[in-house]
Amino acid sequence: MPLALSVEILWVTPTYPFVLMGTALGVARHNGICCAQVDAWPDPLMRMLHTMLRVGDLERSLTFYTEVLGMRMLRRKDYPSGRFTLAFVGYGEERDTTVLELTHNWDTSHYDLGAGYGHIALGVEDIQSVCDAIRAKGGKVVREPGPMKHGNTVIAFVEDPDGYKVELIQLSSPADR
Amino acid sequence: MPLALSVEILWVTPTYPFVLMGTALGVARHNGICCAQVDAWPDPLMRMLHTMLRVGDLERSLTFYTEVLGMRMLRRKDYPSGRFTLAFVGYGEERDTTVLELTHNWDTSHYDLGAGYGHIALGVEDIQSVCDAIRAKGGKVVREPGPMKHGNTVIAFVEDPDGYKVELIQLSSPADR
Numbered sequence: 632m633p634l635a636l637s638v639e640i641l642w643v644t645p646t647y648p649f650v651l652m653g654t655a656l657g658v659a660r661h662n663g664i665c666c667a668q669v670d671a672w673p674d675p676l677m678r679m680l681h682t683m684l685r686v687g688d689l690e691r692s693l694t695f696y697t698e699v700l701g702m703r704m705l706r707r708k709d710y711p712s713g714r715f716t717l718a719f720v721g722y723g724e725e726r727d728t729t730v731l732e733l734t735h736n737w738d739t740s741h742y743d744l745g746a747g748y749g750h751i752a753l754g755v756e757d758i759q760s761v762c763d764a765i766r767a768k769g770g771k772v773v774r775e776p777g778p779m780k781h782g783n784t785v786i787a788f789v790e791d792p793d794g795y796k797v798e799l800i801q802l803s804s805p806a807d808r
Numbered sequence: 809m810p811l812a813l814s815v816e817i818l819w820v821t822p823t824y825p826f827v828l829m830g831t832a833l834g835v836a837r838h839n840g841i842c843c844a845q846v847d848a849w850p851d852p853l854m855r856m857l858h859t860m861l862r863v864g865d866l867e868r869s870l871t872f873y874t875e876v877l878g879m880r881m882l883r884r885k886d887y888p889s890g891r892f893t894l895a896f897v898g899y900g901e902e903r904d905t906t907v908l909e910l911t912h913n914w915d916t917s918h919y920d921l922g923a924g925y926g927h928i929a930l931g932v933e934d935i936q937s938v939c940d941a942i943r944a945k946g947g948k949v950v951r952e953p954g955p956m957k958h959g960n961t962v963i964a965f966v967e968d969p970d971g972y973k974v975e976l977i978q979l980s981s982p983a984d985r
Contacts, residue, residue, distance in 0.1 A: 674941075676933040677878060678899045679906050680977060682859040683926030701854060710958040722855050729856050729906030734926060745922020747970065749860030749911060756853040764851075781887040793924065800857060 681719065681732040682751055684795055685742050689716055689735035691792045696720045696731065699770040700753070700789075700797070705730060714738060742793065750788070750796035758801040762787050776801070858896065858909040859928055861972055862919050866893055866912035868969045873897045873908065876947040877930070877966075877974065882907060891915060919970065927965070927973035935978040939964050953978070 686692040696702045697720060705725060707718040714737040721730030731751065755761045758776040766772055774788035776799070785801035863869040873879045874897060882902060884895040891914040898907030908928065932938045935953040943949055951965035953976070962978035 674878070674932045674934060674938050676931070676979065677938070678931050679859075679908070680929045680931045682856075682928050683975070685924050685926055701851070708959075713958040715958075731856070732926070732929070742924035743922045744924040745920045747862050747919035747921040747972065748925035749862055749909070751859050752857040752909070754853065754855050754857045755851045757851060761851050761854070781890040781892075782885075795924065798860070802853060 679729045680725065681721075681730045683732040683734055684793070685734045685736065685739070686791075686793050687735075687740040687742060688792065689718060689733060692733050692735075693718060693720065695770065695792050696733070699765055699768045702731070744794055748795075750798045752798040752800050754802045755799050756802055758785055758787055758799050761799055762789075765789055856906045857902065858898075858907045860909040860911055861970070862911045862913065862916070863970050864912075864917040864919060865969065866895060866910060869910050869912075870895060870897065872947065872969050873910070876942055876945045879908070921971055925972075927975045929975040929977050931979045932976050933979055935962055935964055935976050938976055939966075942966055 693704060697704055702720040702722055705719040705721055707716065709716045716735045716737070718733045718735070719725065719730050720733065721728055723730075762772050762776055771790045772787060773790045773796070774786070776785055776787040778784065779786050785803065787799040789797045789799065791797060870881060874881055879897040879899055882896040882898055884893065886893045893912045893914070895910045895912070896902065896907050897910065898905055900907075939949050939953055948967045949964060950967045950973070951963070953962055953964040955961065956963050962980065964976040966974045966976065968974060
């Protein structure tokens with residue numbers, strides 16, 4: 632569909648081939664077909680590496696994200712001079728997937744979570760089994776699986792030890808896969 | 809390496825093939841080679857789909873994330889009965905990569921950001937060029953590129969229109985690639 636559009640643009644207005652080639656490539660790139668740099672954006676390798684959350688008790692959070700949510704501990708480093716520790720957890724390697732960075736400031740055990748940040752969302756194959764397993768492992772399911780209020784996607788919500796929400800999304804809708 | 813380990817375990821102790829096959833697959837799965845379900849965790853497809861942030865002005869945020877940070881608009885839907893809009897932006901398709909979900913509640917133009925949520929981090933090939941491009945496009949670089957205070961990784965920080973921080977990380981360290 633985007634490719635057809637590009638061809639059509641080139642075909643109906645053959646007098647401006649270079650301008651139109653740029654437009655066509657722009658459309659193609661915008662639709663994920665091609666990574667040619669046709670605009671001013673300079674960094675084609677740009678990607679989301681992680682989402683960072685500050686946590687009040689690192690061991691408690693690591694237990695939750697690894698044992699309850701099934702992530703893997705990827706790396707962890709103490710910074711004694713700054714009195715903080717960074718830990719990275721996720722479902723894949725950092726070079727391939729976006730992960731979660733947990734920051735623990737040694738002298739802070741509680742954070743005001745505000746109202747802006749929403750959640751991370753995890754896609755799951757069988758949302759009911761995952762919720763059952765989370766509960767069995769001591770996790771807090773704060774919204775049971777069911778269709779979202781104003782849509783059809785089946786979702787649930789879990790709360791991590793600091794109160795951050797984690798959304799679970801049933802991977803049945805093509806848009807969520 | 810994990811595969812070699814698995815084979816070795818099977819080879820040296822052939823008398824417990826099923827138990828050991830489970831162990832071997834566990835090692836393999838833990839190392840991202842195989843998704844066989846060998847422990848109590850029920851969902852091998854689990855992955856991070858997105859991070860959700862609430863924004864006070866959706867058009868302003870979309871301009872920032874697409875034009876200034878170079879993400880693509882992936883999908884957008886209005887929910888008139890709930891008076892909110894969801895928009896998804898990212899550097900790849902949702903089926904392949906973790907993206908950013910922007911929630912705009914039509915009746916809320918400002919959020920208390922709290923102190924718990926940190927940022928999303930973006931890996932970049934050339935952090936100085938990216939910062940220059942962001943500034944040229946009207947983005948706010950709040951921390952110029954340089955080594956992190958207590959480490960060697962070269963980072964910078966940008967602020968989005970709501971005040972959420974976006975970390976840029978120079979992809980030179982293998983740990984960050």
